[in-house]
Amino acid sequence: MGEVSTLEFLGGELRRVRRERGLSQEDLAQRINYSSSLIGMVEIGHRTPSQDFVGRVDAALASGGFFERLLTLVRADAAPPWLREWIQVEAEATLIRWFEPSLIPGLLQTEAYARAVLAGGGMLREAEIEQRITSRLARQEVLTRETPPEVVFVVDEAVLRRRIGGPKVLAEQFDHLLDVIEWAHVDLHVVPAEAGMHAGLAGAFILARTSEGGEVAHVDTPLRAHVTDRSEDVDSLQRRWENLRGEALPRRASRQLMREVAASWT
Incomplete structure (x- = not known):
């Protein structure tokens, strides 16, 4: 397997924390008012989440701003x-x-x-x-x-x-x-x-x-x-x-x- 990008790392962490909280993608989607398909795309590193998305995820998963901080890293690392x-x-x-x-x-x-x-x-x-x-x-x-x-x-x-x-x-x-x-x-x-x-x-x-x-x-x-x-x-x-x-x-x-x-x- 090749090197994991910061975007893929964010997605993997979202999947891990969501599961730890006992939530399905549909459960989380209802809590943050985004589609479960978008959550799925973010979790496999195929979409960059917005600031609003990660803010709602942090609130829903009580993750203390973790995903907002990860998004900052994704943006800093985005350019080749x-x-x-x-x-x-x-x-x-x-x-x-x-x-x-x-x-x-x-x-x-x-x-x-x-x-x-x-x-x-x-x-x-x-x-x-x-x-x-x-x-x-x-x-x-x-x-x-x-x-x-x-x-x-x-x-x-x-x-x-x-x-x-x-x-x-x-x-x-x-x-x-x-x-x-x-x-x-x-x-x-x-x-x-x-x-x-x-x-x-x-x-x-x-x-x-x-x-x-x-x-x-x-x-x-x-x-x-x-x-x-x-x-x-x-x-x-x-x-x-x-x-x-x-x-x-x-x-x-x-x-x-x-x-x-x-x-x-x-």
């Missing part, structure tokens, strides 16, 4: 080790510039879209998918903190038209997208299909400006994220960014295109 350095950079950035050629950027993904992306590749176990989703949703708090960074996204038009998770998932994703881009500190531009070959087709990348004015770059590979502040790497990506901004539609035209595509998913 190779991504943690970048998450720290992202959390402290004053400006984030993000280009994506194939998927909605992670900071803008709904939970259902993120789950469809992570499950769709068939490369991750259920517990790993849940941990990645927990990490991704926690990262999004950077957009709603008291003094958020300025965030500029550029995406290829193919991102908007890629069928991920089906029409219901996409309709919800576009509702969310159209809400978030109304925020004063968030901007999104689309490189239209007629641009043809462009500098972004080599792959996704992110540039983050630190509070000291330095720049750090993040480049994804199939194996792990590569984080660098080497000036030649950063300069190369900044040139690529400027090229992409030149190809992208202006703000108003980008929003109009998004609305048109959103209508096709409803």
Whole structure:
């Protein structure tokens, strides 16, 4: 058996304590007002419980805040080790510039879209998918903190038209997208299909400006994220960014295109 994740450990402890109290999943479900199927999913590490869920479990099982403390550990452990350095950079950035050629950027993904992306590749176990989703949703708090960074996204038009998770998932994703881009500190531009070959087709990348004015770059590979502040790497990506901004539609035209595509998913 492989290493047990913190999410699987929480689930195992929930099953153990529930049984010690002589309760079935249905008994506990009635006491906390959640479904027994959700309790079952949590117990096998296939769903990350919410703060409300663990609070009710602690009350029902008289476990003295044990599961709330475990949830804190699950969240802290949710990001893959190779991504943690970048998450720290992202959390402290004053400006984030993000280009994506194939998927909605992670900071803008709904939970259902993120789950469809992570499950769709068939490369991750259920517990790993849940941990990645927990990490991704926690990262999004950077957009709603008291003094958020300025965030500029550029995406290829193919991102908007890629069928991920089906029409219901996409309709919800576009509702969310159209809400978030109304925020004063968030901007999104689309490189239209007629641009043809462009500098972004080599792959996704992110540039983050630190509070000291330095720049750090993040480049994804199939194996792990590569984080660098080497000036030649950063300069190369900044040139690529400027090229992409030149190809992208202006703000108003980008929003109009998004609305048109959103209508096709409803």
